[in-house]
Structure formats: C-alpha cells, structure tokens
Amino acid sequence: MSSTKQSVTVIGLGPMGQAMAGAFLDRGYDVTVWNRTASRADALVTRGAVLAPNVKEALAAHELVILSLTDYDAMYAVLEPAEAALTGRTLVNLSSDTPEKARDAARWAAEQGAVQLTGGVTVPPSGIGQAESSTFYSGPRDVFDRHRPALEVITGRTDHRGEDPGLAALMYQIGMVMFWTSMLSYWQAIALADANGLTAADILPHAVETANSLPGFFSFYAERIDAGRHIGDVDRLAMGMASIEHVLHTNADAGVDTTLPAAVVELARRGMDAGHAADSFSSLVELMKKAGA
Ligand code: NDP
Numbered sequence: 142m143s144s145t146k147q148s149v150t151v152i153g154l155g156p157m158g159q160a161m162a163g164a165f166l167d168r169g170y171d172v173t174v175w176n177r178t179a180s181r182a183d184a185l186v187t188r189g190a191v192l193a194p195n196v197k198e199a200l201a202a203h204e205l206v207i208l209s210l211t212d213y214d215a216m217y218a219v220l221e222p223a224e225a226a227l228t229g230r231t232l233v234n235l236s237s238d239t240p241e242k243a244r245d246a247a248r249w250a251a252e253q254g255a256v257q258l259t260g261g262v263t264v265p266p267s268g269i270g271q272a273e274s275s276t277f278y279s280g281p282r283d284v285f286d287r288h289r290p291a292l293e294v295i296t297g298r299t300d301h302r303g304e305d306p307g308l309a310a311l312m313y314q315i316g317m318v319m320f321w322t323s324m325l326s327y328w329q330a331i332a333l334a335d336a337n338g339l340t341a342a343d344i345l346p347h348a349v350e351t352a353n354s355l356p357g358f359f360s361f362y363a364e365r366i367d368a369g370r371h372i373g374d375v376d377r378l379a380m381g382m383a384s385i386e387h388v389l390h391t392n393a394d395a396g397v398d399t400t401l402p403a404a405v406v407e408l409a410r411r412g413m414d415a416g417h418a419a420d421s422f423s424s425l426v427e428l429m430k431k432a433g434a
Contacts (some may be wrong), residue, residue, distance in 0.1 A: 156211030164270030240307030261313025
C-alpha cells in the first residue's frame, strides 16, 4: 500500500470527482480512481491516474478515500459489496445529503473499522483546486488535521465545524436552501421578463444589482432576529403583504407560472393572520421555525 502522504483514492467521477482527481494529479499525488461507469476515468488515466478494476482494490490502494457520489444511497451501493476493505480507511464523504444521513453513515463507517469525515463543498467543479474555494467539514478533528494538506488540494479553504458528522451537511444544506430558492426566483424574474418581451440579458444588470443588495439586508436583520426583535420601524409586514401581492398579480397578469409568488403570499398571509401586520416582515421567521404553524 502507498503511504498516506501524497496519495489518494477518488471514488465517483461525476463532474466534481473528476475535478478533484484532476486537482490531486496537478499536485503530484498518486491517484487511484474508481467509477461505476469506467469510461469516465479515461481522461484521468491519460493524465496518470490508476483506474482500479473494482471498489475493493480502489479501497486497498490508499488510506485516504474521497467519495464524490450523488448521495449517500449511492455510497452504500458502491461500498457495501466491498465492506471488508474499509478497515483502516478515512472516508472523506463529499457527497451531499441530509445531516441525519451523514450521521448514520459515520456510524456505519465506524462499524466497518473506517472513519468518516463529512464534507460539504460550496463551489461547482470549476472551483475545485482553487485557493479561494471553501468546503465545510465535520467529524473527528484529529483526522481532519492529519489530512488537511490533502483537503486543501480540493479547495484552498477548509472550515471544520465540529465533531458531529452532521454539521458539515447542515452547513451545506443551509447554503443550498438559499441557493435553490434564489435561483428559482431568478428563473421567475426571467419568465416575467420574457412575457414582457425582455431577455435574460436585458435584465441581467438589474438582477445582479438586486442580488447584491441582499447581504446588507442579511446583516441588518441577523442581529435583530437573534435578539428576538421584529419591530416595524423600517418595514411593516402589512406593507410587505401589499408588495408581495403586487408581485403575484404582476406574474398572473403576464400569464406565467405563479407557484413561487403564491407560496410567498401564503407565508405573508399567515404572518398577517398571526397578528404581525405592524411588525417587521422578519417576524415571518418565527412562523417558519415551526412546521405547519
Ligand atoms: P453526479 O451525480 O453527476 O455524479 C456522481 C457520481 O455518482 C457519478 O460518478 C455516478 O456514477 C455515481 N453514482 C450515482 N449513483 C450511483 C450508484 N447507485 N452506484 C454507483 N455510482 C453511482 O454528481 P457531481 O459530480 O456533480 O457531484 C457529486 C456530489 O457533489 C453530489 O452529491 C453533489 O450534490 C455535490 N456537489 C455538486 C456540485 C456541482 O456543481 N456539481 C457542487 C457542490 C456539491 P456514474 O458515472 O456511473 O453515473
């Protein structure tokens, strides 16, 4: 077996795994790869990676194993048939899933004599290998520290959130709930623009300016929300309700899909019904803290 230093196995060669294996090759690592669809390893093999003939040999090759699979179910599908080869391995699981699935997998790995570090990569494939890119990690701190040089090949910045294997997945999901809803709001804006003869390019500067204004709102409200203060001194939910309804009606008048603006109206309406008309629209956070409130 190769030394743990400067050697790594990458299992899962979607766009992310390919970029990771490539970054390790660029840094001179001894890289073994395995993927269900073996042809996805072709370009990496040309660059010097070793394609393991099966998962068992991929695991046997190196102590440090990077998993970049669609989700944790895919991980079990790949690793369970080769369970015996997991003993002594460090599994850096960069597949996304829920915090609970990450915790279950860490327990399962321990039962096989392996240790899991959970990761949540915050950049797309183009950000892999870049100094400014960042990944959340959680799990045993000593294991993280030991493998930090290799983890910093994947993204230059690493953020160990704690020992709980669910924490990195949680931080990842916190980013993703914002990412998906924000991107859908952008698609909504483009649909509305299109219905009015404007292209995505036409509205791009306005969309960027609107998105760039959001961090100021985040900072302003974070402090107040943590203090439980939802005073309506700079905005009132009643005003927000009217504005949110204008958004819904503008989209309905344009004949575009209203699923997203209607959901926003529904949340604001619940805030009004709960008596928050004179409070800030940040009071909606209190409703959202309780499922089905
Ligand atoms: P893909 O889903 O494109 O590829 C993941 C890999 O999983 C492929 O190699 C695929 O194998 C393998 N796989 C899936 N199901 C199975 C299975 N049942 N058995 C064996 N292998 C399986 O993902 P990405 O490379 O895009 O991303 C990897 C992870 O990183 C995901 O969890 C994703 O959420 C996360 N992520 C992705 C980002 C992105 O921009 N792409 C950004 C940040 C995180 P095969 O090639 O045979 O299909």
